Amino acid sequence: MLKVIKIDKSSSGLRIDKWIKINLSKIPQSLIEKDLRKGKVKVNKKKIKSSYKLNLLDKIYLYNVNYKILTKPNKQFIPKTSAIKDTEKDVIEDNSDFIVINKKSGIPVQGGTKVKENLVNILSNSKYFQYTKPFIVHRIDKDTSGVIIIAKNRETAQQLTSLFRIRKIHKTYLAISSGLVDKKKNIIDNSLIRFEKNKKILERAITHYQEIDNNKKYTLFKLKPITGRKHQIRKHLVDLSCPIVGDTKYFIEKTKKNINLMLHAYEIKFILNNKKFVFKAKLPDYFLSFLIKNNLKKKDF
Numbered sequence: 001m002l003k004v005i006k007i008d009k010s011s012s013g014l015r016i017d018k019w020i021k022i023n024l025s026k027i028p029q030s031l032i033e034k035d036l037r038k039g040k041v042k043v044n045k046k047k048i049k050s051s052y053k054l055n056l057l058d059k060i061y062l063y064n065v066n067y068k069i070l071t072k073p074n075k076q077f078i079p080k081t082s083a084i085k086d087t088e089k090d091v092i093e094d095n096s097d098f099i100v101i102n103k104k105s106g107i108p109v110q111g112g113t114k115v116k117e118n119l120v121n122i123l124s125n126s127k128y129f130q131y132t133k134p135f136i137v138h139r140i141d142k143d144t145s146g147v148i149i150i151a152k153n154r155e156t157a158q159q160l161t162s163l164f165r166i167r168k169i170h171k172t173y174l175a176i177s178s179g180l181v182d183k184k185k186n187i188i189d190n191s192l193i194r195f196e197k198n199k200k201i202l203e204r205a206i207t208h209y210q211e212i213d214n215n216k217k218y219t220l221f222k223l224k225p226i227t228g229r230k231h232q233i234r235k236h237l238v239d240l241s242c243p244i245v246g247d248t249k250y251f252i253e254k255t256k257k258n259i260n261l262m263l264h265a266y267e268i269k270f271i272l273n274n275k276k277f278v279f280k281a282k283l284p285d286y287f288l289s290f291l292i293k294n295n296l297k298k299k300d301f
Contacts, residue, residue: 007058009153010132016043016060017050024065040065077116079125087122092147092279097156099128100149100268102281105260108142123150137161138169141231143246146173146265147281159272164228169270173223173233174283174298176262176290177242178251180214181221188236192229205229207236213297218245220296222266233263245290260286 011019017032020041033050035041042061043052054060086104093100103109103119111118123134134150135157151157163169186209191202206226213220219242225232234250237243243251246259264287267280283298291298 001064003062005060005062007054007056007060008132009056009155010135011054011154012056013154013158014054015050016041016048016052016054019054019060035065039063077111077121079117079122083117083122084126087119088126088128091128092281093277094128097153097272098149098151098160099123100147100279103140103145103148103265105143105145105284105286109136109139109148119148119150128152138164138228140265141234141261141263143261144263144265145260145281145284145287147171147268147279148265149268156272160270163270163272167226169268171225171265171269172267173221173225174212174264174266174287175221175223175233175237176245176287176294176296177219177221177237177240178217178245179240179242180216180219181209181211181240181242183211186210188239190236190239192232192235194230203227203229205232205236207233209236209240215295218294218296220291220298260284262287262290 011023014022016036017029020032021027029050032041036048036050039047040063042048042063043054043058045061087101090102090104091099092102101119101123107122108115108118110120120134120136123129129152132152135152135154137149137151137157137160140146140148149160151160160169188205188207188209190205192205194201194203204227208224208226210222211219212222221237221242223233231249234244234247238250244261244263246261247263264283265281266283267278269276269278271277290296
């Protein structure tokens with residue numbers, strides 16, 4: 001029995017062996033190598049190696065293959081229609097290569113063992129990804145709101161990932177912190193600690209910051225992370241003795257309950273295919289309300 005599958009934009013650039021594991025079944029690499037050698041799996045009717053990278057409009061020919069699925073796939077979580085519609089309203093930019101969205105606080109970018117509803121899952125069921133799938137190129141914390149880019153095809157995802165790696169994508173965050181800062185300094189450059197199992201790892205982290213306003217109790221910051229370490233801004237502001245309001249991981253303010261994390265990814269700038277892009281994400285209502293209530297002025301941004 002012969003089956004022919006045409007490669008679309010979402011699979012372009014993917015290795016044939018990885019494509020088989022994603023789209024057909026989770027089978028041993030040795031079986032894939034064997035079927036490729038025997039010509040049971042061909043591309044454009046030609047034998048190829050497992051390292052072959054698929055191109056747009058390639059045709060995969062499957063000759064009498066009967067892969068046994070080794071693991072039962074997880075039942076896909078279908079988000080509520082209301083969640084999909086609300087998320088679609090938050091899209092700032094939509095083009096053939098990517099979307100930019102103002103993510104709400106409380107929604108993780110990707111799912112996990114105990115997480116069902118997430119941004120990727122919601123977008124997968126939205127009108128923006130009817131003919132492709134979301135490709136994640138960067139993340140922001142679950143409780144952080146603000147701008148995030150989601151690629152629509154593998155090629156754009158690879159381009160954006162490369163730009164992030166060489167620090168050619170510039171992000172600006174706004175944060176409301178408890179405490180005051182030494183105005184003589186404007187950069188934090190130190191090492192942050194993380195653990196992989198029992199192994200302690202030190203990673204250099206750099207953040208430029210600027211005080212926008214303060215009221216003797218709270219400070220409004222503008223921050224530009226140069227590196228992209230996990231919880232970098234949250235940890236760095238703790239290092240400044242100015243923990244972010246609402247940060248229940250690194251700072252618990254006993255008198256304040258159920259306050260959102262006051263950290264917002266405000267702006268992102270980059271150049272892609274010789275075109276300059278600048279996107280800004282509107283501040284959440286709770287962030288604006290906190291500014292007004294505490295007489296903090298959102299100037300200089």
